[in-house]
Amino acid sequence: MASPGQRRKCQVPQCGRPVHSRGYCASHYRQLLRGRAPTRPIRPRGNGEKPVLAVRLPAPLITAMDRKLRRSGLSRAELLEKLVHRWVKRA
16 A cells, blocks of 8 residues: 555646545546546635524423514524524433
8 A cells, every 4th residue: 555645646637635436536437437528627615614503492492482573673693593592401
């Protein structure tokens, strides 16, 4: 096995990712397996930001949120943040 300083790079010009198989990085190798020319550019990776995940809220939390929205002057986002933190602490 090659040492970290000698690791090979993908053979696609301007890719620079480490080789996964057959001289290609994992993304270009998948393109090859799908029958595409592995010369297509790969979108650059993000800067570490994680996507926001949609969460299904339990029914008791939703009804509590609706009640509190009627009573308080908080925005829906502020109220949701407070209720979710409270719900997570219980679990």
